[in-house]
Amino acid sequence: GDSVTQMEGPVTLSEEAFLTINCTYTATGYPSLFWYVQYPGEGLQLLLKATKADDKGSNKGFEATYRKETTSFHLEKGSVQVSDSAVYFCALSDPAGGSYIPTFGRGTSLIVHP
Amino acid sequence: IAGITQAPTSQILAAGRRMTLRCTQDMRHNAMYWYRQDLGLGLRLIHYSNTAGTTGKGEVPDGYSVSRANTDDFPLTLASAVPSQTSVYFCASSVDSSTDTQYFGPGTRLTVL
Numbered sequence: 557g558d559s560v561t562q563m564e565g566p567v568t569l570s571e572e573a574f575l576t577i578n579c580t581y582t583a584t585g586y587p588s589l590f591w592y593v594q595y596p597g598e599g600l601q602l603l604l605k606a607t608k609a610d611d612k613g614s615n616k617g618f619e620a621t622y623r624k625e626t627t628s629f630h631l632e633k634g635s636v637q638v639s640d641s642a643v644y645f646c647a648l649s650d651p652a653g654g655s656y657i658p659t660f661g662r663g664t665s666l667i668v669h670p
Numbered sequence: 671i672a673g674i675t676q677a678p679t680s681q682i683l684a685a686g687r688r689m690t691l692r693c694t695q696d697m698r699h700n701a702m703y704w705y706r707q708d709l710g711l712g713l714r715l716i717h718y719s720n721t722a723g724t725t726g727k728g729e730v731p732d733g734y735s736v737s738r739a740n741t742d743d744f745p746l747t748l749a750s751a752v753p754s755q756t757s758v759y760f761c762a763s764s765v766d767s768s769t770d771t772q773y774f775g776p777g778t779r780l781t782v783l
Contacts, residue, residue, distance in 0.1 A: 597776075598776055599674075655767075663713075
């Protein structure tokens with residue numbers, strides 16, 4: 557079945573540091589890929605998505621590129637802020653697997669210190 | 671526009687009691703979902719509904735039931751709560767069952783003692 561693997565956290569960074577959170581996937585078909593973010597005490601919200609190979613999703617300074625050859629969708633940001641502290645979930649949606657319902661990774665906690 | 675609301679925000683419940691978690695959306699989305707979030711396990715799908723009047727089982731449906739009498743509401747019921755159901759529960763919706771982007775509510779933190 558489909559699955560998503562993301563790096564375990566927490567990831568702890570100083571403000572203005574470069575961020576990478578790794579995400580790899582396995583899928584039956586040709587999935588869409590997502591990053592969701594969960595701020596403390598809130599529900600998940602979509603951060604960015606990509607629907608085909610080599611697409612780059614971007615939002616709020618974050619970006620991720622759909623790499624079909626390496627089945628990866630790593631999240632990056634050039635300069636993190638304290639307000640980026642949150643849990644980040646990688647997810648995929650693979651209709652070839654029978655449903656559009658996303659499969660989520662386990663989440664990676666990011667802590668940014670001033 | 672409120673989006674998705676959930677109630678209660680948190681609840682402490684004695685084992686064996688019945689509990690219904692409420693979820694309402696005002697976006698006229700056809701598809702709705704219930705997830706539980708546990709530390710180290712991420713999000714796991716409990717039940718879903720592709721449209722009013724239909725429901726389906728997710729990854730971890732045992733001990734839970736749902737109903738979808740109308741488009742806006744999707745309550746989750748624990749018939750007889752057990753401590754392993756202690757979790758944070760999120761309701762989500764999407765435009766329809768062929769749309770992959772989901773919108774989440776703020777969650778209900780449930781503790782079963």
